[in-house]
Amino acid sequence: MVVPPSGMEGVVLQPRAPSQGVGGTARVHFTLCFRTDWGQRLRIVGSQEGLGNWRLADGHNMKWTTGDNWVAEVDLPTGTVYEYKFVVVDHASGHALAWQSGNNSVLALRPEDRSVDVFDNWGGEPGAQLVADGAKPLTREQRLLSWATEMEASMVGQRQELRRARMELVAAQEDARKAREESKRMYARLAESEAARIAAATDLRAAETTNKVLTAQLNEVNTSFKSALETAADLLQAISTRPRPRRASAKAGTAVDADKAAAAAPGPGSWRRDLKEQPGMQGFEII
Incomplete structure (x- = not known):
């Protein structure tokens, strides 16, 4: 039972359990x-x-x-x-x-x-x-003074906590700034690497295209050269198989037969002219 202070002895309050404050x-x-x-x-x-x-x-x-x-x-x-x-x-x-x-x-x-x-x-x-x-029991004035002292101490603690929080915030902001700068550098390096990769891929494609063109040209030259060689071989074979002209003989013929034979026989350089006239041999010099 709560007993009132002196001067209010007539007041008798019924016993009650302390109220549990909800939400302060x-x-x-x-x-x-x-x-x-x-x-x-x-x-x-x-x-x-x-x-x-x-x-x-x-x-x-x-x-x-x-x-x-x-x-x-x-x-x-x-x-x-x-x-x-x-x-x-x-x-x-x-x-x-x-x-x-x-x-x-x-x-x-x-x-x-x-x-x-x-x-x-x-x-x-x-x-x-x-x-x-x-x-x-306390007087209302004592309670107010006690409350003010506690609130002041609490405010001092809160100010200190706020100061620490601000310092931590500044440090966190600095860390965030450094992280952003590092991220920018990493992005720049990544962009450079990507640009180099794209350039290398472009150069590779260009080299592959050039290689294909050169390969096609080489194949064409090889084909032409092979054809020319085959033609030359055929001409040489034809020359080697022609009958040689027989010498003029008083017994075998007359002067007219000798002139005809000379006209029919190939003259110097005639096989070279025939070879150069073959397809694909126009750019070659026949020795």
Whole structure:
């Protein structure tokens, strides 16, 4: 059982298990000892959606309990500070009859808070006590100072972490820049290699084409030369098989027969002329 601080001994709260905040929330139990007239009630209004965002009509209604103690339970996100006030409203119309005097009350919730009991006073004087998760009671001012100190330390740690993250980011960006440059160099080398490969392939195709042309020309020359040789051989064979002219003889013939034989016999160089006139031998010199 949570026991209220001195001055509020009449307040007895029922035992309850600490609320497990979902998504960083805490269940805050507000208690205010205040006597109202008949037909009046209390409402809590503050700087959060659960407290109406300072809209009186959307504020959180409090419940009256024995000893003129008004209580309310509100789930609030942790890790921040809230301002709030209590308001006396007309039960029928909901109009404000009186606002809590003094400055706005301040409630600081740490990130690890799950269940918080706040014991307030209508005058809003300093010293209102707060109990978080059954720990030692603190005044609202002590809690705010503790929260501010923790938040400052957390911010220092976050700034250091941010600085380290920025340094790591700069290093990563430099590595990425070097990687991009290396990639560009590799692409350039690859492009050069591809261009050289294409040029070599082009030269190879040109060489193959030239080789085919030269081979065809060589085959043609060989064929022509072979034909010429065959023709020359035939002519030589024909010359070697011709009958030789017989010498003139007083007994064998007359001078007229000798002249006819001389005209029929091949003269010097006649076989060369015949050979050069053969197909394919026009470009050759016969020795």
